[in-house]
Amino acid sequence: MVLAIDDLTVEFATDRGTLRAVDGVSLAVASGKTLAVVGESGSGKSVTALATMGLLPGSARIGGRIVLDGEPLTPERQRALRGGAMAMIFQEPMTSLNPAFTAGEQVAEALRIHRNLPPRAAFDAAIAMLERVRIPDAARRARQYPHQFSGGMRQRVMIAIALACAPRLLLADEPTTALDVTVQAQILALLDTLKRETGTAVVLITHDLGVVADHADDVAVMYAGRVVERAPAARLFAQPEHPYTVGLLGAVPKLAGGAGRLASIAGTVPDMRNPPAGCRFAPRCPFAISRCIAEQPPLIPITADHATACWRAPLSQILEAA
């Protein structure tokens, strides 16, 4: 495994008490594979990624273990590897690109720091990298500033920076959420190609189940700070074993679908300062029993590679009983 996260917890002190944003998350990604992390806003996806990169504010209290290539990530190691062996791209490229430097300079910077390339060679390598992410006329574009690029092009520049040093791990946090579908398709296809060529392990954070179906090898579904289900992507769609996953799959309007009511999940996500004591999904779950309200279900394997955190799994039992 390139990345192994074990029992990660992240807490923030807020003026209305402690907020546990991530509560015992365990994840792993192998070389050349894509793990999708799906869940609604506030479920802890970004905090998990930021904890891995060592980019959380100093006030965050972090517990558990994060291991990259067999060695635990300490703050020192995170600082040394960030932008080199592990890189991250964000939803809004404009916030992470520096408006005062050209695209070429920003790609070259990563190469100078992590590869010790002299400036001239770094800039040439940067142009080659911009070509690899299919920026047309890369030599000229390398001398332009971020505001001169479209949203899709900026995200390509971000990907070029992130992949310049051939990272072992790439964390992509909603990299295409702000883009139109046609541009999204281009960017995700590009990420797939680059990943195949370099063997980079990718964590793809998204709320779009269609993106998961097309681009992920494995999926972790997060709800209220916890992983509630984990499986190979094909298996998750064919046989979801957590009620939240079942509801989520029904809530997405299908392109081929008809006009009936959507299977919406009633209610809203819990306030993370005051989460339900038992299963965090219990207040919205049509299958909840009294045990669900009292006791938190652990993430338990059903098969070798499929785990779910639900007292009523496997869910076929419910159908047989009904």
Add this chain to the structure above:
Amino acid sequence: MLAVTDIAKRFGTVRAVDGVTLNVAQGQVLAIVGESGCGKSTLGRLALRLIEPDRGTIHFQGEDLGKLSPRALRARRRDMQLIFQDPFGSLDPRMTVEQAVAEPLILHNIVPRAQVRDRVADMLTRVGLRPELATRWPHEFSGGQRQRIAIARALASGPKLVIGDEPVSALDVSVQAQVVNLLQDLIRDLGLTFILISHDLGVVRHIADRVAVMYLGRIVEEGSTAAIFTAPRHPYTRALLAAVPGQGGAAAPLEGDVPSPSNPPPGCHFHTRCRFAQLRCRVESPALEAGVACHFADSLPPPAAMAEAEPGGARLAQLQSFFKEARP
């Protein structure tokens, strides 16, 4: 109900809407789709005459909105309302829910003052909120609840035509499904004529009767929802549908970016990205005829069938039926 004829609007050099003709029948749901910047919101605001067109006319229930005095137009507004994407921006933070929903009632004298409170409670119930929440402030609500409040406010004056500009785009999937269901119920129960501006083609397929596809300020295809989704004719419509994830990722993505709307390509605006483009496309702009604006619409190969997998099968459908029954 609404007839927009050859309408156009520029902002400086940007041709936001560039000669659009559209008809919406009473009780119909028309979706306007297309990539960001193609002019959807501008078209919506033009249709309600919230902004002045550079040319073209808008007839609402047979009446030319361009000929109405400002006063007459204001009075007409009770019949035409807009719902925005951003449930955080569209409500005044200094107004309670009750004040927000009551404002259009008072403005247009919909009910006697004494009945305003009851009518507000009515509207809140209709959108699935408890009337006791009327005295609360917008910041006390979640995104989905705020969008319900915005919908209650838009519907309070009893409009006949409502435009929803990305009304569910800012919402998380599970909440989005609740609001989509709510909108469908309201459209049916109140007999609304609805224009849905959306980039989410799944939502469009689910709600709309007809679809208009825009590219760089123009409509390139218009037709029934079933026809657009199962037999798209314009190359851009095909590319847009093929780009929606969840279909196996088989389709080759459309190359390049949308060209700048201040300097659109000559001829067919789409020719720079079109795999079927020929010389004629570069010089001659195709008119929207029989629902499609493409010189070669009749001679293109048939579109690829949509290959959306439904691997969950009967088991998943049965499990999901429990969610449908469990209404709040």
